[in-house]
Amino acid sequence: MTMTDAATKARKPARAADLMARPWAGVAILLIFFVGLLLAFSTLSPYFLRFSNLTQIGSNMAFIGLMAAAGTPLIIAGGLDLSVAAVAGMAGIAVAMLNAHGLDIWGACLVALLLGGAIGFANGLITTRLGLNPFIVTLATMSIVTGLSMVMTGGLTQPLLQPDFNWLGSGRIARVPFPLILMLAVFALAWFVMARTLFGRHIYAVGGNPDASRLLGVPVERTQLVLYVASGVSGALAGILLASMLGAAAPNAAGQHLLTIIAAIILGGTSLFGGRGSVWGTLLAVLILGTLGNGLTLLDVSSFWQDVTRGAVLLLAVGLDQVRIRLQG
Secondary structure, eight states: OOHHHHHHHHHHHHHHHHHHTSTTHHHHHHHHHHHHHHHHHHHHOTTTTOHHHHHHHHHHTHHHHHHHHHHHHHHHTTOOOTTHHHHHHHHHHHHHHHHHTTOOHHHHHHHHHHHHHHHHHHHHHHHHHHOOOHHHHHHHHHHHHHHHHHHHHTTOOEEOOOHHHHHHHHOEETTEEHHHHHHHHHHHHHHHHHHHSHHHHHHHHHHHOHHHHHHTTOOHHHHHHHHHHHHHHHHHHHHHHHHHHHTEEOTTTTGGGHHHHHHHHHHTTOOTTSSOOOHHHHHHHHHHHHHHHHHHHHTTOOHHHHHHHHHHHHHHHHHHHHHHHHHHO
């Protein structure tokens, strides 16, 4: 081997490390993994690569995506909202019960959105003004909201069958499910706010170093408060969408998906310590988790093994992300 060959071989790992250290590398890795999943499942199942199946994956994950889209900037800013799935359940219940008592269905939806925003405001106020840990605060709120939903309904599912309302969850525009369109629109809005506005720069600054941000005049508490309100509204919107899809509202309809929401945000490259992450990474993670579940179901893999696979994918993604962060120095 000549000295030139040895130098070339030494440069290749350095070049690969340099690429891994780039800011967009995390999203690129997720995109490659997503495409690999699509290719693998399309080879293993003749039913996977159908337009109706692919759009249904996005539609089924839409209500999770709505909550993850708002949860991503909140975690980047150093916050956390464990109550968002409980808010989704309460929003569906509020729409069903208000409508059953004579309020117009769209008026009931507006009240549910305001309710979600109010719960988010309460979370933000307690967290920022009293300086309490957001994990504890929103864990308590989750318990309160879930308990109130149970008290209001006696734990029973509330029917919600109205054609116009149910179209939100099952309607299509140009053959594309409306929930998928809504989710993509919310992600696009979140990206615009974070990448093209002063408020978006404040989000990263607050999560990166709140003390330094405060000294520079960034309104730290107000930024986090707005994000908690946005998280509450997104939970209510997700609950309305889920109730319209199911034709009914249940007190804990979305509670079982809280782990999936958090997993999607982490898998998408958002740091739980704040200051780093992107909504596109979260969107890819939502689609990866949905594709994984759909593909394994088509292959008749048991739900127990699906849980094992999802956990392994999450560990792999977090491991690769840590390697990338260390390469960034």
